[in-house]
Amino acid sequence: MQSTSERKIVEAFAQAIISEGKYFAQGGKKDIDRLEEFLKDKKFLELPIRIFLQGLNLYSRIKSSKEFYLADESERQKMIEKMMKSRLLLLSAPCEILTLLLKFIHFYDKEVYEKLGCPWDKSPKFVAEPPYSKHILRCDDFADGETIECDVVVIGSGAGGAPVASFLAEKLIATVIIEEGKYYTRKDFTGQSYDSIRKFYRPIREMIAISNVPTIIPAGRLVGGSTAVNTGTCWRTPENILKKWSDELSLKELSPEKMSKYFERVENKIKVEEAKDKVIGPIKDVISKGADAMGLIHFRLKRNAPDCDGSAVCNFGCPTDARLSTNLSYIPDALKSGAVLITCAKAEKIIIENGKACGVEVKSTESGKRIKIRAKAVVVACGTIMTPVLLTKSGVKNSKLGKNLTIHPSVNVGAIFENEQISPHKYVPQAYCVDLREKGILLLHGGLPPEFAATQIPYIGKEFSNIMSKYENTAWFGALCEDRPSGMVFQLNGKPIIFYFLRERERRMLEEGVKVVAKIFFFAGAKEVFLPSRNIRSAKSISEIEKISNMKFSYIVGFHPLGTARMAKSPKYGVVDENHKTFGVKNLFVVDGSVVPTAIGVNPQVTIMALAERAAEKIAERF
């Protein structure tokens, strides 16, 4: 905030929305500095917030002949509530955003964490360098303009790229992996959400879709890709989906029988097993009680973290190396077999000569230095959002490229209980589910740390703080749906422009999912549920839930983007063939989430890894 008066308005705003509570002080001065720090690299937010603050002050002067910060607290709260409820998006949206930011910032705090009995920094102080680390180079270790020769260059080290690199290197095929992100170890994984999101995720502007509902599509940008920040849930591709691919889409090689050995390989490599009760925590009993009362199927999820101790910060990097994401499984194996990993290295363009891919132009994300990697085959695994960007920029032509985006749209529901100690910050965020897949809906545990929980409580002032004082008695559970293609990705100067449209079919599916979660909570004894919608924000009974229709979601999150370079029988329907080779360009393969032909209705990392295992065999046959 630039002026003294703006700072005073923000301080008065923070005081009004956050009253003092059990683990925290009233909002105020401390929040202004943090807000300024937060907005430093987010100019697109700063201007609307500053205009809003002036508008709020003007409104206060008209209403009470006083500056906003001189009005008493209850008057300020009334003004804020009025703004939030305004039909004018120009008033309600910035008011809502400022409230969310201040709540988040206030609870993203060492003292709050310590009072909740939770260490603020979860990373170990010392981690020994693994022997394979000599195979990890930075793009800046090469001279500007240098050319490297290899058999295969794999672009991206996530769920798709890493299994391919590991398989090829084990077959003694000279493999170079290039990765835009940095190489981090567990001493970098503090568990602090905001810092981690800044370091380990793509920039926020690349994760927001242009949509009819605010839509976020998060993705990791580090060695391990999104697998290094994911929740560790593992499912094989459901059999009905594999049958649809093999029978209806004529992708015979993807039948359940033919895919089964690849799932086994993946599960052995990343050590998939059912989550243990000690890391699931009391949410299991809460959900079991409610789901049993409704006659629903519910069970523990499988995860790739057999030695998990429940640090509860999976989405910010695992501080104990328990989750065997690709940076801890496939990539080390690739490096031990002789592959080289080049980090901070962004593929700018695939070199295509006479219809054949023969390398990639790479730019250092640290210095802008450029190098070239010449190879006999190029494997693209940049993820569903970035792969179409790279392919389009490289001149690959296909009418389906960037289209058919599905994201498994998801929302989260909260609940407050009287006495149950659920303590979301002490257990893994996702380890239990309720299965409504017959309807294309999956209900998944989605535990939230205090700073995220605060943003979902639809109250301000005392009401808000009373709930946050009982954070340990809150529970969080989400709903996702198997969507039909409804989005696309374009590239502009090498950056993605994402469109996603939440259709009525998917909106209804999510609404049904939310209502079931809410009822489960009430059957388990919840006092109130918090809904992810703009028009109905909370409910206190099942009868209130039953009356709900036409929920307008505040926002949706698509953790599982798929399909933008999908596999198909012919270039009329997709971008790659059954062997993952792009139609029309020789020696160019795609192996990440973008090739998955349709949404699958469950978390997709094992699907992507299994497809990649199979693709690797096909690529290796050429050498």
Ligand SMILES: Cc1cc2nc3c(=O)[nH]c(=O)nc-3n(C[C@H](O)[C@H](O)[C@H](O)COP(=O)(O)OP(=O)(O)OC[C@H]3O[C@@H](n4cnc5c(N)ncnc54)[C@H](O)[C@@H]3O)c2cc1C
């Ligand atoms: C927060 C979160 C939670 C999730 N939870 C689960 C879960 O519990 N279970 C599950 O199954 N799935 C989960 N997912 C989804 C799953 O992690 C992804 O579907 C999967 O990792 C996608 O694999 P990918 O290879 O397509 O992309 P990624 O794993 O994202 O890998 C792509 C890599 O390519 C790199 N890259 C991009 N562009 C370039 C370039 N031009 N040059 C060089 N490198 C580049 C990126 O930096 C990244 O490292 C979650 C995802 C997120 C974001």
